[in-house]
Amino acid sequence: MSRRPARLTQGDVARAIRAAKAAGAPSLQIKPDGTIIVDLLKSTAVQETGDAVEPGEHFVL
Numbered sequence: 001m002s003r004r005p006a007r008l009t010q011g012d013v014a015r016a017i018r019a020a021k022a023a024g025a026p027s028l029q030i031k032p033d034g035t036i037i038v039d040l041l042k043s044t045a046v047q048e049t050g051d052a053v054e055p056g057e058h059f060v061l
Contacts, residue, residue, distance in 0.1 A: 007034035 016036045020028045029037040
């Protein structure tokens with residue numbers, strides 16, 4: 001039995017993150033079904049939370 005193709009590849013995620021940064025988007029959502037949502041407007045909930053990734057922090061894709 002073969003594996004099914006990935007809904008979202010690591011390259012897709014990397015491209016979405018780069019594009020969101022270039023557009024100045026405050027947040028990016030990636031859903032399990034492969035949907036990528038780039039929030040271009042700052043919401044009050046995003047502004048109030050201090051959970052943003054700092055420039056010195058890193059994460060693994």
